[in-house]
Amino acid sequence: YLAAVLISGVENAALVGGLSAIGAALYSIGIPKDSILQYETDVTADSFLVMARGPQEEIARAKEILRPINPARLDIHPGVEAATPAEQRVAATG
Structure with missing residues (x-):
């Protein structure tokens, strides 16, 4: 899934001014631009970006694990990219 998102990002990088391919x-999966800018800064500073996707219960579990x-x-980030009503994403950097 992430590979497909990254390929899409490379293809769309020129369309979204000021953002890297990642x-x-x-952005193409619906993450808010202000969060993206912070994530790019964190990754550039050698931090990790961990993303989880799934129903609300799985996101709560991922959050507790992280x-x-x-x-x-x-x-x-609720409601990102064709998510079902109960689906959300959690992202952590550090």
């Missing part, structure tokens, strides 16, 4: 890929490592950010 930023354009995140919380003990004290991520710099732990964001939930």
